[in-house]
Amino acid sequence: MEQEITPMKKNNNILIVIGIILIAANMRPAITSVGPLIGDIRSDMSLTNGLAGLITTLPLIAFAISSPIIPKLSRQFGNEIILFLGLTTLVFGILIRSASWVVTLFMGTFVIGIAIAIFNVLLPGLIKNKFPHKVGLLTGVYSTIMVLSAAVSSGLISPLNQQFSIGWRGILACQAIMAALAALLWLPQLRGFIKPSHSAGTTPQLGGLLLSPLAWQVTFFMGLQSFIFFVLVAWLPEILIDRGYSVSSAGWLLSFMQFSGLPATFLVPIFSDMLKNQKVIVVVIVLLDIIGLVGLLSGSTKFIVLWIIFIGLSQGASISLALAFLGLRARNAQQAAELSGMSQSFGYILGALGPVSFGYIYDITQAWTIPLLLLIAVCVCLLVAGLGAGRAMYVTLESEG
Numbered sequence: 001m002e003q004e005i006t007p008m009k010k011n012n013n014i015l016i017v018i019g020i021i022l023i024a025a026n027m028r029p030a031i032t033s034v035g036p037l038i039g040d041i042r043s044d045m046s047l048t049n050g051l052a053g054l055i056t057t058l059p060l061i062a063f064a065i066s067s068p069i070i071p072k073l074s075r076q077f078g079n080e081i082i083l084f085l086g087l088t089t090l091v092f093g094i095l096i097r098s099a100s101w102v103v104t105l106f107m108g109t110f111v112i113g114i115a116i117a118i119f120n121v122l123l124p125g126l127i128k129n130k131f132p133h134k135v136g137l138l139t140g141v142y143s144t145i146m147v148l149s150a151a152v153s154s155g156l157i158s159p160l161n162q163q164f165s166i167g168w169r170g171i172l173a174c175q176a177i178m179a180a181l182a183a184l185l186w187l188p189q190l191r192g193f194i195k196p197s198h199s200a201g202t203t204p205q206l207g208g209l210l211l212s213p214l215a216w217q218v219t220f221f222m223g224l225q226s227f228i229f230f231v232l233v234a235w236l237p238e239i240l241i242d243r244g245y246s247v248s249s250a251g252w253l254l255s256f257m258q259f260s261g262l263p264a265t266f267l268v269p270i271f272s273d274m275l276k277n278q279k280v281i282v283v284v285i286v287l288l289d290i291i292g293l294v295g296l297l298s299g300s301t302k303f304i305v306l307w308i309i310f311i312g313l314s315q316g317a318s319i320s321l322a323l324a325f326l327g328l329r330a331r332n333a334q335q336a337a338e339l340s341g342m343s344q345s346f347g348y349i350l351g352a353l354g355p356v357s358f359g360y361i362y363d364i365t366q367a368w369t370i371p372l373l374l375l376i377a378v379c380v381c382l383l384v385a386g387l388g389a390g391r392a393m394y395v396t397l398e399s400e401g
Contacts, residue, residue, distance in 0.1 A: 015188055016130055017138070020123065022182035023083065024142035027119050028150035030094055030112045030175055031059050033157040037168045040161075044168065045102050055109055060352040062113025063120065067345035070121040071337040079126045079333065080189040086118030087183035091176045098173035121340040124326035129333030136273025136324060143320040144266040151258045209342050215395045217388030218325045219343040224382040225318035226351025228289065231375060232257070232311065234355035239368050243301050253308055260309045261316020268317040269324040278328070281321060282386030289314035289379045297372045318382070322347075331394050339395055 034041070034055055042052040073082050093115055097108025127138045153175075161171045209215040236257065237250035245253070268285075272278045288310045295307030326343065330336035361371045 019186045024145040025149045026179050027146045029153035032150040032154040036158040040168045058109045059113030060348050063117045063348040066114045066117045067341045071341040074337050086115045090115035090179040094176040098169040125333040125337035128327040128336040135327040136269040139269035139324045140266040212395045219346050220385035221389045222322045222343040223347035223350030227354035231354040231358045257308050257312040260312030264313045264317035265320045268320045272324045277392045278390035282390050285317045286383040
């Protein structure tokens, strides 16, 4: 009997991995593909620049609002069911966003943010539960797919829009196909699913995590790396343009930054799983970031590609390490979901403040020096949070006493 069950379990594990990859491929394109089309959307819908900017901010607000609620739904219904709900919600949100009214544009965007928040929060717990000995490897796989799909979609969306001439609504609506495919392939995980029970002693809820110093260190690491990332995505092209680069070259360098981080995105969670603690990785990440930012601060363009590579490696490593912490610092899947909900709720609030505060300081000073010095100071804070989060401990209160 045991020999008959093992192949079935292996086949199901393969399906789960395929499902994780497809979910990861749907975690960013619905957001990142809006940027290249924002001009068409603004003119077609007669939006102000402020309202157009809200399109890219709404998903972050949805992340922050819904992330603490998702672990509670997971406890009640199970990860598999809520992930399926997230995929169907994503399809629904994409189609709503592509309707003909301003209200549906913003409503659909917010719904998309809720759907992606489900993936953000629950995938670390799912991996912890299904593959407890391969947390680093699978975290590296899904975070790499997530980053790669974001970069590819933002690069291809405009050429595809010009090629097929179906308008921004049609091209964005096509993204529902990938989400629907992922939902269909996830259906076998719902068959015969029985929600596991968790004892109160091993599954701290958000109230308990708020008293955990380690949980806050993981949260601040998540938030501060988001702060740095969103600042660079929003303002790096402007910095480069002021250094003498064309708009096109600045855009390509931003894409290059994201692509150059892919090796680190994949490898860092694997190394994190192999090491007793992750403090050395944190130090390397922060050093790369600071070196790259000091290079930008110098104003010299001689080694600009090298500075961009350093920053890209740091950003790729920091997001995947932040995601790896969610599994490594939790004893079980439900703890990982709770920690993920807390860190991504507070973390994305902090991340959303980054571009605004950076731009505000630039408006006051009319120079990039002080904003870049601020970003270097944030890197120092990231180091402090990371050294705490990188300790070989769990977020349960009894393990921190």
